[in-house]
Amino acid sequence: MSQKPNILFLQSDEHSPHAIGCEGNEIVQTPHLDQLAESGNYFNAAYCQFPLCTPSRMCMLTGKYAHRCSAWTNGSILYPEHTTMPGHFAEHGYATALVGKMHFGGKEQHNGFQSRPYGDLRGRAGHQRDPLRGNRNRTKDAGVTEIPTSLLQERVVNEETIEYIRSQPDDQPWFLLASYSRPHFPLTAPKRLLDKYYPDNVDMPNIPPGHLEQTHRFAEGLRKTFNTAAIGEEETRKARAAYYACCEFLDECLGDLLTILNRDGLLENTIIVYTTDHGEMAGEHGQWWKSSYYEAAARVPLIIYDTRAKDTHGIGVNAPVELNDLFPTLCTRAGIPIPDGLDGSDLSNLMTGNNDGWRNTAISEYWANQTTGPMRMLRTSRYKYVAFPEDESILFDLENDPEEFENLAGKPAHREVESSLHKQLMDGFSWEAVQQKKEDEKERSKEWAAPWGGGTPNQYTLPDGRIVDAELCLYNPVLRDGE
Numbered sequence: 001m002s003q004k005p006n007i008l009f010l011q012s013d014e015h016s017p018h019a020i021g022c023e024g025n026e027i028v029q030t031p032h033l034d035q036l037a038e039s040g041n042y043f044n045a046a047y048c049q050f051p052l053c054t055p056s057r058m059c060m061l062t063g064k065y066a067h068r069c070s071a072w073t074n075g076s077i078l079y080p081e082h083t084t085m086p087g088h089f090a091e092h093g094y095a096t097a098l099v100g101k102m103h104f105g106g107k108e109q110h111n112g113f114q115s116r117p118y119g120d121l122r123g124r125a126g127h128q129r130d131p132l133r134g135n136r137n138r139t140k141d142a143g144v145t146e147i148p149t150s151l152l153q154e155r156v157v158n159e160e161t162i163e164y165i166r167s168q169p170d171d172q173p174w175f176l177l178a179s180y181s182r183p184h185f186p187l188t189a190p191k192r193l194l195d196k197y198y199p200d201n202v203d204m205p206n207i208p209p210g211h212l213e214q215t216h217r218f219a220e221g222l223r224k225t226f227n228t229a230a231i232g233e234e235e236t237r238k239a240r241a242a243y244y245a246c247c248e249f250l251d252e253c254l255g256d257l258l259t260i261l262n263r264d265g266l267l268e269n270t271i272i273v274y275t276t277d278h279g280e281m282a283g284e285h286g287q288w289w290k291s292s293y294y295e296a297a298a299r300v301p302l303i304i305y306d307t308r309a310k311d312t313h314g315i316g317v318n319a320p321v322e323l324n325d326l327f328p329t330l331c332t333r334a335g336i337p338i339p340d341g342l343d344g345s346d347l348s349n350l351m352t353g354n355n356d357g358w359r360n361t362a363i364s365e366y367w368a369n370q371t372t373g374p375m376r377m378l379r380t381s382r383y384k385y386v387a388f389p390e391d392e393s394i395l396f397d398l399e400n401d402p403e404e405f406e407n408l409a410g411k412p413a414h415r416e417v418e419s420s421l422h423k424q425l426m427d428g429f430s431w432e433a434v435q436q437k438k439e440d441e442k443e444r445s446k447e448w449a450a451p452w453g454g455g456t457p458n459q460y461t462l463p464d465g466r467i468v469d470a471e472l473c474l475y476n477p478v479l480r481d482g483e
Contacts, residue, residue, distance in 0.1 A: 004093065004173040004334055005308060006270040008165075008261075011177060012250055013053065013101060013184035015276035016296045017044075018284070019247045023301070027203055028244040029196070032255030033303070036274060040305025041312055041351045045320045047362040047379055048278045051290045051297045053184075054103045055367070056277040056323070061085050061111065063327030063342035066365045067434040070441055073368045077106035077448045083339050085327045087112025089175040092336040097164050100157040100179035101127070106448040109467075113177070116467075118160040127181045128153055130188045139235050139288065142187035142242035149190050153181045154253040161257060165266050173334075180253065183246035183280065185289075187239055193248050198241035205236070205283035211405060212286045216386075216394055218375060219285060219292065228288050236283050243282050267307055271333055274303040275323060285404070291366060293377045293386045293394065294404055298364045304351065306333055312351040319355055320362035320379045321347060363425070367438065374434075378425040385409075385421035389431040393418065 017023050021030045022037040023044065049059035055071035061084045062069045069082050078084070086096040090112060098113040101120050110116055132146050149155065161178045168174050182189075212223070223229060231239070254274070261267050279297045281287035290297045300323065306312055324344030331338045332346045350358060362379040377386045384404070386394035395409040395418050408414040 003171075003269060004336075005306070006165075006173055006266075007089070007094075007175040007330055007334065008267070008270050008272045009175070009177040010254060010257075010272065010274045011179045012274075012276040013179075013181055014278060014280045014290060015183055015247065015250070015301055016279040016282060017299045017301050018296050019183070019244060019280070019282070020301050027197070027201060029248045030251040032251050032258065033274060033301070036254075036258070036272065036305055037303045039313060040272070040303055041315050041317055041347075043302040043304075043317045043321050043347075043350075045318060045362070045379065045381075046275070046300050046302035046323065047298055047320065047364050047377075048276075048300050048323050049364055050366060051278040051292060051364065052366070052368055053277050053290075054105055057102060057104075060275075060277070060323040060326060063324050063339075063344040065324070065343050065363065066367060067429075067437065068343065070437075071367075072438055072441075074103065075105045075445075077445055078104060078108070078111050079444075079448070080108070084112035085330065086114075086175055086177065088327075088331070088339055089334070089336070090114055092334075093173060094334075095168060095172055095174045097174070097176045098179065099160045099164065099176065100153065101181050102177075102179055106445075108448065115164070117164055118156055127184060127186065130186045138185045138187065139231050139239040142185075142235075142239040144191045144194055145188040147188075152249075154250060158253055158257045162260055165261065166264070178257070180250055182250045183243055187242035187246060189242060189245035189249050193245040194242055196248070197244045198238055202237055202241040202244060204233075204240070205285075206403065207284075207286060208405060214407075215285065216407065217391055218386075218388065219287065219294075222291055223286050226288055228283075228286055231283070231288065239288075240282055243280065270307050271330065272303075272305040272307070273326065273330070274301065275326075276300050291368065293364070293366075293375060293384070295398075295402075298377060304329070304347070306351070309333075309351070315351060315353050317347075317350045318381075319350055319358050319360055320381060321350070322362045361424070367434075374431070376425060376429070378421055380421070383417060383421060385418065385425060387422060387425055393422065395421070 019025055019028050021034040022042055048056045050056045050066045050071055054074040054076055055066050058069050058071040058078050059066055062082045070076060090096045096113050097115040099118050104111060128147060130145055130147055131141055157178050157180055278290045279300055281292060281296050284296045285294055322344055325347050328338045328342055328344050329347040332348050360381050364377045366375045375386055375388050382399045384396040384398055393409045394407050395414060396404045397408060409418055
């Protein structure tokens with residue numbers, strides 16, 4: 001283990017922990033992820049730090065909570081004073097590359113990655129237009145993809161990932177993040193996969209009578225924002241089937257990638273990570289998409305497989321952990337220093353089954369103001385506590401109520417637990433101070449805003465190091481030549 005290990009970081013978008021076989025879902029087929037989880041460490045209480053695409057990715061790459069790295073919305077900008085995981089690894093001798101979607105806000109689209117052979121897709125928040133006429137309704141348009149399978153984003157990510165890894169010298173350690181669009185909407189998949197689930201092989205959300213009328217105002221706001229009450233039973237059935245088909249297609253692509261890399265002997269000194277930026281409600285609690293404190297949105301699948309470290313193989317981790325923990329963990333595993341100022345902690349002891357000294361908490365935040373304003377969430381080994389600046393709090397006993405149907409906040413029997421969790425969550429934190437920081441950065445964000453307006457660019461790094469816009473230079477050369 002004297003040579004620095006390679007890092008293969010596999011990231012999907014919007015993968016619910018309820019839609020993976022190793023979590024107990026017997027319908028959706030994810031055999032390759034299940035095998036990876038069995039080979040390495042599966043963390044069954046891992047949480048993103050912000051259940052929304054860009055902010056979650058910003059937190060993960062910086063190892064900091066959202067309010068500390070200015071991750072407020074999907075349009076937020078990762079400012080240069082924040083050390084990123086790929087930037088730090090590059091400073092310590094790694095070749096770093098990003099393949100696929102990252103949904104960075106602003107004009108800086110590399111943020112520590114030295115190479116980006118395949119970027120986001122402009123105007124679609126990193127996702128392909130599917131159906132080709134445009135995705136007008138996320139659930140109504142769920143179904144069969146209109147894009148040839150070989151051209152789907154996940155297939156291209158595989159090809160570019162393999163090409164990059166093959167091109168690296170044997171003595172050059174590399175850090176590659178392969179970022180896949182699915183199972184994020186549009187909920188489209190190859191017909192052979194959709195037909196496996198729709199119409200008869202898909203489960204429906206469990207929503208007890210009267211439950212929606214009793215949920216918190218934040219949850220009600222999300223349902224109203226996305227008009228989920230208008231999504232009928234059959235539409236829900238097809239959309240969930242399409243979501244499962246997307247999960248299986250993702251798993252299939254990951255399996256193909258790992259099979260080829262393993263066949264070519266490119267994984268022998270490699271740490272493999274699989275996770276996602278946040279989950280997907282998929283109709284649970286009457287909600288769709290993300291942005292929620294519920295398990296389906298805030299909790300994420302997380303697998304770490306250090307191929308070198310047999311003492312970690314096959315060990316499941318039940319303790320609450322954060323995606324913030326990946327930065328310091330990978331530094332430790334790679335033998336490079338951990339930067340100062342990170343909020344995450346090294347998971348290495350947990351990976352060997354040693355929980356001694358672990359904090360046993362995970363925190364997630366939400367600042368996007370899509371619904372009723374911000375929220376902050378604390379998960380312990382048993383409870384989930386959610387606080388708001390003005391609204392009443394939420395307390396779930398996940399040990400006795402894993403589906404989160406009963407809010408225990410304000411009940412006499414749980415006042416002591418609620419008070420203790422509130423103090424723990426709010427220690428050293430101020431709603432007012434964070435809101436002021438958010439306001440103060442409005443002007444600064446204009447300096448870093450993207451010159452192309454809405455959407456994210458499809459930037460490529462060419463072999464000679466030039467960064468080009470794919471729409472102008474690769475797909476539409478007439479536009480380029482006409483300038």
